[in-house]
Amino acid sequence: MYKDDPGYDCSKLLETPYDPEFAEKKYNPDKPMENRITDIGPPHYAQFFPEVIKKNYGKWLTHEIIQPGVIKYTSETGDVMWVVRCGTPRLLTTNLMREISDIADKFSEGICRWTTRNSVEFHVTDEGTLKDLIEYLNNFKHPGGSYKLPIGGTGAGITNIVHTQGWIHCHTPATDASGMVKGVMDDIFEYWHSHKLPAKLRISMACCLNMCGAVHCSDIALLGIHRKPPFVEDDRITGVCEIPLAIAACPTAAIKPATVELPDGKKVKSVRVNEPRCMFCGNCYTMCPAMPLADAEGDGVAILAGGKISNRITQPSFSKLIIPYIPNEPPRWPGVCEAVRKMVEAYEKNANKYERLGDWAKRVGWERFYELCDIPFSDKSIDDYRLAYDTYHTTTQFKWSSHTDALMK
Amino acid sequence: MADLKKHDTPMIDELKKGPWPSFADDINTRAESGVQCCYDLLGQMELSYVHKETHWKHGGIVGVFGYGGGVIGRYSDAPHEFPSIAHFHTLRINQPASKFYNTKFLRKLCDMWDHRGSGIFNFHGSTGDMVMIGTTTDQLEPIFFDLTHQFDMDLGGSGSNLRTPSCCVGKARCEYSCLDTQAITYDLTMTYQDELHRPAFPYKFKFKTSGCPNDCVAAIARACTSIIGTWRDNIRIDQKAVQAYIGGEIKPNAGAFSDRDWGPFDIQKEVIDLCPSKCMYMDGNELKIDDRECVRCMHCINVMPSALRPGVDTGATILNGAKAPILEGAQMSTLIIPFMKMEYPYQEFKDYVELMWDWWMEEGKNRERLGELIQRQGLRHYIVDILGRKPIPQHVKEPRSNPYHFWKEEEVPGGWKRDLAEFRKKHLA
Ligand code: SF4
Ligand code: SF4
Ligand code: SF4
Ligand code: SF4
Numbered sequence: 001m002y003k004d005d006p007g008y009d010c011s012k013l014l015e016t017p018y019d020p021e022f023a024e025k026k027y028n029p030d031k032p033m034e035n036r037i038t039d040i041g042p043p044h045y046a047q048f049f050p051e052v053i054k055k056n057y058g059k060w061l062t063h064e065i066i067q068p069g070v071i072k073y074t075s076e077t078g079d080v081m082w083v084v085r086c087g088t089p090r091l092l093t094t095n096l097m098r099e100i101s102d103i104a105d106k107f108s109e110g111i112c113r114w115t116t117r118n119s120v121e122f123h124v125t126d127e128g129t130l131k132d133l134i135e136y137l138n139n140f141k142h143p144g145g146s147y148k149l150p151i152g153g154t155g156a157g158i159t160n161i162v163h164t165q166g167w168i169h170c171h172t173p174a175t176d177a178s179g180m181v182k183g184v185m186d187d188i189f190e191y192w193h194s195h196k197l198p199a200k201l202r203i204s205m206a207c208c209l210n211m212c213g214a215v216h217c218s219d220i221a222l223l224g225i226h227r228k229p230p231f232v233e234d235d236r237i238t239g240v241c242e243i244p245l246a247i248a249a250c251p252t253a254a255i256k257p258a259t260v261e262l263p264d265g266k267k268v269k270s271v272r273v274n275e276p277r278c279m280f281c282g283n284c285y286t287m288c289p290a291m292p293l294a295d296a297e298g299d300g301v302a303i304l305a306g307g308k309i310s311n312r313i314t315q316p317s318f319s320k321l322i323i324p325y326i327p328n329e330p331p332r333w334p335g336v337c338e339a340v341r342k343m344v345e346a347y348e349k350n351a352n353k354y355e356r357l358g359d360w361a362k363r364v365g366w367e368r369f370y371e372l373c374d375i376p377f378s379d380k381s382i383d384d385y386r387l388a389y390d391t392y393h394t395t396t397q398f399k400w401s402s403h404t405d406a407l408m409k
Numbered sequence: 410m411a412d413l414k415k416h417d418t419p420m421i422d423e424l425k426k427g428p429w430p431s432f433a434d435d436i437n438t439r440a441e442s443g444v445q446c447c448y449d450l451l452g453q454m455e456l457s458y459v460h461k462e463t464h465w466k467h468g469g470i471v472g473v474f475g476y477g478g479g480v481i482g483r484y485s486d487a488p489h490e491f492p493s494i495a496h497f498h499t500l501r502i503n504q505p506a507s508k509f510y511n512t513k514f515l516r517k518l519c520d521m522w523d524h525r526g527s528g529i530f531n532f533h534g535s536t537g538d539m540v541m542i543g544t545t546t547d548q549l550e551p552i553f554f555d556l557t558h559q560f561d562m563d564l565g566g567s568g569s570n571l572r573t574p575s576c577c578v579g580k581a582r583c584e585y586s587c588l589d590t591q592a593i594t595y596d597l598t599m600t601y602q603d604e605l606h607r608p609a610f611p612y613k614f615k616f617k618t619s620g621c622p623n624d625c626v627a628a629i630a631r632a633c634t635s636i637i638g639t640w641r642d643n644i645r646i647d648q649k650a651v652q653a654y655i656g657g658e659i660k661p662n663a664g665a666f667s668d669r670d671w672g673p674f675d676i677q678k679e680v681i682d683l684c685p686s687k688c689m690y691m692d693g694n695e696l697k698i699d700d701r702e703c704v705r706c707m708h709c710i711n712v713m714p715s716a717l718r719p720g721v722d723t724g725a726t727i728l729n730g731a732k733a734p735i736l737e738g739a740q741m742s743t744l745i746i747p748f749m750k751m752e753y754p755y756q757e758f759k760d761y762v763e764l765m766w767d768w769w770m771e772e773g774k775n776r777e778r779l780g781e782l783i784q785r786q787g788l789r790h791y792i793v794d795i796l797g798r799k800p801i802p803q804h805v806k807e808p809r810s811n812p813y814h815f816w817k818e819e820e821v822p823g824g825w826k827r828d829l830a831e832f833r834k835k836h837l838a
Contacts, residue, residue: 144425
């Protein structure tokens with residue numbers, strides 16, 4: 001059926017080398033509609049499938065992870081295929097992309113695939129090639145010594161950290177993304193290429209409350225937060241912002257219109273922030289560049305935990321705020337790394353087989369979770385935002401823990 | 410080459426150490442091959458590491474002619490120090506469904522991106538698009554011409570648009586998949602090209618498709634409309650394979666626990682007792698499932714993929730309204746349609762999309778996600794009045810615990826107009 005779709009076959013285009021002058025010949029700024037093609041959508045996916053996948057599409061019977069990062073698939077047709085999964089930092093240059101292409105050409109029919117969590121996968125159909133590929137990848141390193149494409153990310157281990165842009169390319173971050181992820185993954189690398197956890201563990205990272213990284217349902221979530229209300233640049237605001245939009249953007253109605261006098265005596269329309277009402281979400285800044293929040297002392301990282309997406313055994317659940325604030329400590333964020341490691345190790349030691357981090361915490365009780373992870377409880381984990389009641393503990397069922405011991409001393 | 414300006418970046422250099430792939434090393438290697446903007450990018454990042462604040466300016470609207478999305482403007486706030494990244498815009502490019510590529514495509518793309526931009530990608534952005542980081546305003550139209558003419562490829566979504574739909578690997582590789590996730594994603598992407606490229610919505614809108622309730626693409630947490638594969642007949646059981654698991658010939662969970670000794674596989678403890686609906690039991694040597702009670706959580710299938718398979722009468726559960734916490738707090742998608750057959754050309758689904766979008770475009774406030782509108786006007790209103798669907802217990806985790814239902818006048822016999830004089834005849838004031 002897909003053969004009838006527009007854009008099915010771009011193989012001819014791909015055979016033709018890139019023409020660097022093409023656009024200048026075809027594009028005329030005075031007549032932008034001339035020669036224009038629009039709304040053609042993505043290339044059709046099927047043309048990029050390896051032959052073995054074209055043949056066995058929808059016919060796969062079972063799979064087995066033969067070692068961390070290497071999955072063997074068996075089809076109804078009797079065909080087998082191995083997939084080797086490799087970590088990437090998501091941020092890739094054309095240099096590395098060409099090397100990935102070399103690997104795909106050499107070992108996997110010139111095809112590779114990226115996963116939802118930014119790992120790259122190579123598909124092979126014979127065991128000899130598989131062995132060579134694994135050996136090649138294990139020796140494939142950057143000049144500084146890091147693996148270029150480390151194998152792992154399957155089974156009861158830690159997968160690649162989905163993350164956002166941070167200081168490398170975004171205008172609203174409260175922290176960096178790539179650097180923090182590098183620090184954390186270096187620290188817990190042993191869990192990337194092993195299967196020794198009670199179940200899979202997903203870490204996600206987002207550098208501001210916009211959460212491009214959807215960290216709100218992860219086993220462990222690292223989240224950049226601001227802690228100072230926005231500035232208001234009175235002398236600039238009318239030029240760069242629609243004041244009503246900035247006011248409407250604030251979820252807590254903390255922004256009010258105001259007429260203010262500039263130092264030169266000129267009166268301008270601006271806004272004032274009712275600071276105790278500000279929850280530092282940054283929405284106003286998104287709407288209005290004259291209201292920046294970024295601040296070296298104010299900004300940092302919150303850590304949430306216990307969320308999941310999969311419907312397996314228990315229902316999907318939100319991550320909960322465990323540590324309200326850790327300062328930004330570039331280049332390696334040791335405070336974040338330590339907190340993550342404590343949680344991972346306590347989970348490894350204490351959870352049951354198949355039990356996700358949040359389910360373990362729920363089973364032993366959150367009070368025990370704090371105790372086992374050796375993390376102090378903070379008043380900031382008591383919800384005082386909307387719908388907070390849902391999280392209140394409306395039962396006398398609780399466990400004695402170090403916290404109650406301390407109270408009753 | 411001689412006039413390349415390398416900045417001093419001790420903190421960024423620190424990130425070259427350690428086993429995990431170093432983006433700093435990768436970008437530095439590319440800089441050394443003669444690319445100034447890579448040096449400047451690392452230099453500006455070092456400055457952010459010193460200041461602990463970003464050095465990218467807010468906004469600045471850029472784009473290609475006729476499109477409202479796909480390009481995100483980005484300018485350095487230290488352009489004199491880092492002139493080659495003074496403008497450094499992002500392009501979102503619509504990825505092929507489930508992200509397979511051949512190297513002809515990748516190499517040609519590299520040629521183009523080296524010529525017209527920084528040579529730095531995100532593979533992929535959090536929404537799913539292939540992302541190119543770093544080019545100047547004058548290159549945007551040429552890149553669009555190159556992509557459409559030389560690659561058969563188009564921009565993805567950004568702004569108050571439909572965002573680029575994405576999906577799990579589905580039937581291409583996964584035996585669990587109850588849906589043709591790629592075909593659905595491709596079809597929706599093609600059908601809604603206009604919505605993808607020209608902002609007409611109150612805010613962003615996302616479709617994501619996972620082939621089964623394991624939900625590898627995180628549809629339930631990230632999509633305004635989550636399409637998640639399921640089945641309504643029985644789990645297929647291969648009793649011989651069940652015995653092979655019990656006998657230890659096949660490793661549980663496809664070998665996912667290989668680095669730790671959890672003892673011999675115990676089907677009672679590891680499968681039957683963990684089934685959330687307690688609908689499995691052993692009848693002698695046979696594994697039995699009371700399928701009517703099964704909530705299709707995937708656990709037993711994940712543990713014994715060679716013995717158990719989803720049924721054959723497959724379709725999708727449709728959920729609505731997931732979003733990150735901004736503004737009204739995080740939301741998970743809420744179950745709306747328990748089961749829908751998803752067959753080409755997906756007309757039933759598209760009819761549903763029309764109803765949903767019409768309501769949201771009419772009633773949604775600026776920057777209000779569908780999930781927030783459902784909260785504001787009520788799930789009951791959405792299901793019953795907007796979609797015209799029959800309410801069922803599956804729509805709630807549990808019935809409400811307060812009795813404050815807003816009865817409508819027409820629901821009460823005699824309506825709300827009453828005769829006070831008649832009332833007072835019966836009741837002294
Ligand atoms: S999470 Fe926030 S700071 Fe990070 S990339 Fe998204 S919008 Fe930018
Ligand atoms: S940061 Fe958020 S809460 Fe604070 S003033 Fe801005 S919009 Fe309002
Ligand atoms: S969501 Fe289900 S069908 Fe899709 S890849 Fe994951 S396990 Fe397979
Ligand atoms: S899919 Fe889940 S609910 Fe259904 S039988 Fe298996 S374990 Fe039980």
